[in-house]
Amino acid sequence: MTLPIRRHRPVADGRRGMWARDPLWEFDEFFNQMGSLLQSEGRMAWAPLADLTETDDAYVLEAELPGVGREDVDVQIGRRELTISGEMRExxxxxxxxxxxxxxxxxxxQTxxxxxxxxxxxxxxxxxxxxxxxxxxATDAGVTHVEIQPGE
Structure with missing residues (x-):
């Protein structure tokens, strides 16, 4: 079992050698531990690290999936949403x-x-x-020009 590491930050007033605890640190630690617990029980999916960049003609997403085979990954694309899901086998x-x-x-x-x-x-x-x-x-932004016909 890996034990948590306590991290402290220096006091903001600049005193040397004095350390103060971040008041939100316990909440962060609690959420990290709960996430690990739920993940280990198989109830919650984890999210791979990913970068989304934009070029002149496309959006490019790079996601880290070491050890995952392409048959274990599913990519779904909506008009404005991308979902990558799958399973990393033990x-x-x-x-x-x-x-x-x-x-x-x-x-x-999902992004x-x-x-x-x-x-x-x-x-x-x-x-x-x-x-x-x-x-x-998409080259077509969905905007269509409709010409107005003369009235009768």
């Missing part, structure tokens, strides 16, 4: 397991996209543990 140890810190089980990453995308031409590649999803921007 590897059986060859010997006696003394410590486990790697995440396993169900994962899900709203800054603009509409063309899901039909999107691509996804999993290479060296990094999933790269390229989402071309």
């Amino acid at each position: 590897q059986g140890p060859d010997g006696i397991l003394h410590r486990r810190t790697r995440r396993t089980g169900r994962f899900e990453f 709203a996209l800054p603009g509409p995308v063309d899901g039909d031409t999107a691509t996804a590649r999993l290479n060296d543990g990094v999933l790269t999803v390229r989402l071309p921007k």
Whole structure:
């Protein structure tokens, strides 16, 4: 079992050698422990680390999924939403397991996209543990010009 590390911050008034406890630290620690507990019970999916960048013609998402096979990942694209879900399978140890810190089980990453995308031409590649999803921007913004006809 890994024991929590207590972290303290220096006092804001600049006194040397004096440390004060962050009043919100206990709440942060509580939520971290509850998240770990729920995750270990398989009730809650964890979210992989990811970056979303925008180029002139597309949005590009890179998510860290080391040890996950492409058959264990599902990518779903809505007009303005991206969802990546799947499962990282637990590897059986060859010997006696003394410590486990790697995440396993169900994962899900969901994000709203800054603009509409063309899901039909999107691509996804999993290479060296990094999933790269390229989402071309929609060329049609959904605005249509309607010509006004003369009245009768």
